[in-house]
Amino acid sequence: GKFPLWLTPEQVVILPISEKFNEYAEQVKMYLKVHEIRAIVDDRNEKIGRKIRDNEMKRIPYMLIVGEKEAENGEVSVRKQGEGDKGTMKFEEFAKILNEEVQNMINKW
Template sequence: GEAAFYGPKLDIQAKNVYGKEDTMITIQLDMFLADRFDMTYIDANGEKKRPYIIHRTSMGCYERTLAWLIEKYAGKFPTWLCPEQVRILPISEKYSDYAKMVEKELLDNGVLVTVDNRAEKIGYKIREARLDRVPYMLVVGQKEAEEGLVSVRSRYLGDEGQKKVSDFVDAICKEIRTKEIRKIEVTEE
């Protein structure tokens, strides 16, 4: 193989869960690649010059960055980083329309949300959402539908009680916007 010939190089390191440093970001000056590809530019005096090439990675390779994040958070990403931030769990099929209305409100505010409309018991749906590491579960039934509420269960505090839909939307949007990282995790039930 060929050796790499670079000028100054800057690496940003981050420690993984084992305490080993991994390179996350690299910026380096390549003073030879322009010769190899016969690259030139015209300077202010009209003369041909060889450019210096800057190589950079904003966060290393994507695979390494994702692996680092998965390892760091053990799959329990902060809410703002989760691919599914909220899962709505209707108690039965007759509350699916209300669940869809809550879903629309969250989607309209940029929250990543799904509805679990399967004909399963609510305990099973909650357990699956926890195993999938979804930060928030919103249980909806008759009382919630009649009063415009959601019963909030979080990965962080467990049962957080009932909230108005608008209050929950405001709270989760703030958590996502500020990139809050909640440290408390309830144990598996």
């Protein structure tokens, strides 16, 4: 069955589209961490398509893709496991949505 979000070791993986954006990815990770969201950065020197495929295999619930537009605007491009592209949003907004989702799951449990 589906693994509850809050039981997976990582809830979020952040994928910089090139190493230019690794620093921004780390900033997002630190912000999420402060908000009790477990995130990692995939800073391997791989093409973004490859990073997406590799991380889909790991079944991490959310992937945040960050490139130039995102870094400039304080945003993340969101992909959800099994649902695909969720569009772009401020990373603060993403943190809020994820925390609400986790709360709902815990309350239902």
